Amino acid sequence: MQGRKENSPIMKNTFLKRSFGDLVYYTIPSFEKSGMVKHGFSSRLGGVSTGEYFSLNLGFKRNDSPEKVKENFIRFCKALDIQPEQTVFSDQIHKNKVVAVNEKHKGMGFARQSEIQGTDGLVTDCPGVALVTYYADCVPLFFLDPVHKAIGLSHSGWRGTVAKIGQKTFKAMQNHYGTKPEDCLVGIGPSIGPCCFEVDSPVANEFIDTWPEYGDRIVRSSGKAKFTVDLWEANRIQLEELGVPNNNIITAALCTSCNTDIFFSHRKEKGRTGSMAAVLMLV
Ligand SMILES: [Zn+2]
Numbered sequence: 687m688q689g690r691k692e693n694s695p696i697m698k699n700t701f702l703k704r705s706f707g708d709l710v711y712y713t714i715p716s717f718e719k720s721g722m723v724k725h726g727f728s729s730r731l732g733g734v735s736t737g738e739y740f741s742l743n744l745g746f747k748r749n750d751s752p753e754k755v756k757e758n759f760i761r762f763c764k765a766l767d768i769q770p771e772q773t774v775f776s777d778q779i780h781k782n783k784v785v786a787v788n789e790k791h792k793g794m795g796f797a798r799q800s801e802i803q804g805t806d807g808l809v810t811d812c813p814g815v816a817l818v819t820y821y822a823d824c825v826p827l828f829f830l831d832p833v834h835k836a837i838g839l840s841h842s843g844w845r846g847t848v849a850k851i852g853q854k855t856f857k858a859m860q861n862h863y864g865t866k867p868e869d870c871l872v873g874i875g876p877s878i879g880p881c882c883f884e885v886d887s888p889v890a891n892e893f894i895d896t897w898p899e900y901g902d903r904i905v906r907s908s909g910k911a912k913f914t915v916d917l918w919e920a921n922r923i924q925l926e927e928l929g930v931p932n933n934n935i936i937t938a939a940l941c942t943s944c945n946t947d948i949f950f951s952h953r954k955e956k957g958r959t960g961s962m963a964a965v966l967m968l969v
Pocket of ligand 1: 883
């Protein structure tokens with residue numbers, strides 16, 4: 687671990703803030719403790735981009751200078767002690783396709799053209815293959831099965847949450863690697879919180895229709911035909927539905943929209959913003 691530890695060991699119920707020089711990122715205590723992975727969720731701090739992309743914009747698909755994004759990506763990889771050539775990028779379309787990747791996918795997205803298309807979730811059991819997904823309010827889901835030594839990473843925006851990409855990611859790990867719910871550790875990363883994710887009734891109804899029995903845990907009226915949706919809770923519930931123990935799931939409870947000094951937020955910054963990344967690799 688190269689990062690400086692800033693949180694006390696007692697704070698186990700949230701993600702940990704780490705820094706590497708002026709670069710700030712977040713990690714999951716149970717994942718760190720396993721000693722099996724290198725991982726992190728980036729902030730906007732510690733990069734070279736300017737303006738709306740200030741400063742650690744990792745979004746290669748945005749209009750930022752490609753050289754700056756590349757430099758930012760190299761910096762984040764260095765903070766996590768991985769090689770950029772080890773990474774495999776998702777190709778996110780707000781759906782629920784999950785793909786198993788291996789050695790032959792290394793470098794796809796960063797170093798060479800990718801054959802991975804329309805994919806919001808990645809799983810692997812290959813050490814040295816670093817999964818990468820991208821965010822600016824949507825929910826990052828990190829999975830670790832320490833028994834079968836397998837990992838998963840998925841991008842769960844509101845559409846992906848309703849499409850239960852969290853369950854699909856777990857099931858991909860179950861099918862490919864034999865992962866059991868009771869062994870699976872999950873981190874729900876920084877993303878737009880129930881404080882800020884306000885929607886109209888059609889979107890609210892998608893959640894109520896998907897989880898009629900849990901509607902009041904996920905959707906609340908915020909007046910004037912508006913509702914707030916708790917994406918963190920909806921993702922937790924869908925994993926509990928599979929039998930993942932509550933204690934195995936940790937939520938960062940960090941709202942990207944409330945904290946644009948630290949994070950990029952698509953909604954708060956009205957689309958004029960950069961991208962953060964989640965990275966997860968078996969060592
Ligand atoms: Zn908020």
